[in-house]
Amino acid sequence: MPNTAPEQVSESRQTLHVAAAVIYDPLGRILIARRPLDKHQGGLWEFPGGKVEVDESARQALDRELFEELGIQVTAAQPFIQIPYEYPERHVLLDVFSVTAFKGEARGCEGQPLAWVDASELNHYPFPAANQPILDRISADLSVS
Template identity: 35%
Template sequence: MIEVAAAIIENGQGQILIARRKQGKSQAGMWEFPGGKIEVGETTEDCLRRELLEEMNIGINPYAYFGVNDHHYGSTHIRLIAYKATFMSGEIELVDHDEYRWINIAELKEFTFAPADIPFVEMLEEGE
């Protein structure tokens, strides 16, 4: 099983950040909450700070556990751990994605999300 962290990042306008996986990556063309693999000895929060700096060149503050989803992509089992986070600083530069958007929760249904992220989309929509 691979442990992966995902950040539900909010900006000052109450929007959340989503990003589309670029071609050549698994789940290419699908949208997700950005994050990445948790390294040995790393907390989920530290992973998210590191991954968002590496993948998007932004600083975030993970502040609250949001949920966990175990998902199987064929023979690959991932445990996706989501945290709510606040956007702190930086200009977004994409590495593993080819597009990003700041959207309102009501707009989530307009995007095709990676299967592991869908439970978090549903939780956000229910809490709206």
């Protein structure tokens, strides 16, 4: 369903709607990317994705962003978790998908460093605070399997 509603406003700040992906390779590793130093939360690692544009669903944004950023075409994805988060300087709404199949070889099309990481090793990388619920969910899923 397209994102046709105006961006949410809280304390005169707009909410940035983001589609992000926990991308798995055939070995079960997860792809993470390092944020550019000149961006919000620069230098930290993140799950790839980007802004949901007006008249675009979160899934459409995910497909577009992963193609633009990583050069991959998503062939299997399902909703993973949705996270509203308030930083002092901005509000974000993360629609996170689990991507289990894609075409192409992931590469940093925008020059960003990438790493394929075992899920149990994610805690060795610094992530933005908004990503903590994603890390917690991955960790919980590990303990169940």
